Amino acid sequence: MAMSASTIATPLRILCIHGYRQNSDSFRDKTGALRKLLKKQVEWVYMNAPHSVSQRMDVVQEQEQKESKAEEDSRGWWFSDVQARSFDAGEVCKASLGLEESLEAVKKAVQELGPFDGILGFSQGAALVAMVCALQDFKFRFAILVAGFKSMCSEHERFYTGAALTIPSLHVFGEKDGVIPDKLSRELLSRFENPQVLTHPGGHFVPATSAHRQTYQEFLKRFQG
Numbered sequence: 313m314a315m316s317a318s319t320i321a322t323p324l325r326i327l328c329i330h331g332y333r334q335n336s337d338s339f340r341d342k343t344g345a346l347r348k349l350l351k352k353q354v355e356w357v358y359m360n361a362p363h364s365v366s367q368r369m370d371v372v373q374e375q376e377q378k379e380s381k382a383e384e385d386s387r388g389w390w391f392s393d394v395q396a397r398s399f400d401a402g403e404v405c406k407a408s409l410g411l412e413e414s415l416e417a418v419k420k421a422v423q424e425l426g427p428f429d430g431i432l433g434f435s436q437g438a439a440l441v442a443m444v445c446a447l448q449d450f451k452f453r454f455a456i457l458v459a460g461f462k463s464m465c466s467e468h469e470r471f472y473t474g475a476a477l478t479i480p481s482l483h484v485f486g487e488k489d490g491v492i493p494d495k496l497s498r499e500l501l502s503r504f505e506n507p508q509v510l511t512h513p514g515g516h517f518v519p520a521t522s523a524h525r526q527t528y529q530e531f532l533k534r535f536q537g
Contacts (some may be wrong), residue, residue, distance in 0.1 A: 323352070323353060324353060324354050324429040324430060326354055326356055326428060326431065327357050328358045328359070329361075329432065329437035329440055330360075331435030331436050331438075331459075332435060332437075333386040334386070335385050336360045337358070339434065343356070343434075345521070353529065354532065362410070362417045363387060363388050363389070363413070363414070364386070365387055389436050390436075390440075391409040392408055392463075397409065401435075401436070401439070405466070406466050407465065407467050408463070408468065415447070432458070433458065434459060434518060435458070435491065435492055435516065438457035441456075441457050442462070442503060443468070445481070446470075446472070447471075448477075454479060454482070454531075454532075454534075455480075456484065458484040459484070459497060460497050461497060462500050462503070478505050480506075480535075481508065482507075482509075482527075482531045483501060483504075483509050485512075486514045486515050487512070488513065489515050490516065494511070508531055510527045
């Protein structure tokens with residue numbers, strides 16, 4: 313018997329936030345396995361960070377060379393070194409460059425491409441997602457943070473104070489991540505109320521094998537129908 317239209321769940325719409333030195337196209341490619349894994353459940357929408365990143369070698373690029381080649385049209389959400397216009401997740405700084413423009417870019421994407429059910433971020437993009445959740449004015453129903461971390465910039469401390477965030481969240485990180493060590497991702501968990509965690513034995517990437525399917529699907533199922 314054919315399934316009636318009323319019983320077919322509408323795909324969830326998720327806004328995707330790429331990592332540092334990536335862009336919307338490259339992140340779409342890097343999440344191909346995840347898109348295939350959840351093709352019946354999710355409509356993925358990708359956006360670009362507003363800031364171009366110089367091709368000059370910096371700390372993050374050196375660390376990521378083992379994982380992937382530098383991207384053409386490399387982009388970032390903010391710079392921890394204002395003078396060099398570079399970023400290192402472990403860099404302690406007083407001020408950053410570019411974050412406000414990135415938050416405005418997300419707001420514009422929501423207005424022009426939304427509505428969205430959820431938001432997903434990877435690496436620096438996941439750190440940005442945590443900040444977006446802290447602002448509580450975007451009205452996402454859930455967040456998925458892959459290789460997330462707290463910014464070490466003191467002017468960003470405002471995003472990590474106050475009551476725990478109640479938005480449902482799934483935190484994904486690799487036990488052998490050489491770019492964002494899992495210790496940094498675990499430190500972000502306390503910012504969220506009842507965070508759900510998915511760990512994998514690999515490095516700095518978005519895991520999407522059959523072993524991860526159930527966790528993703530059960531998390532998303534809560535918001536369908």
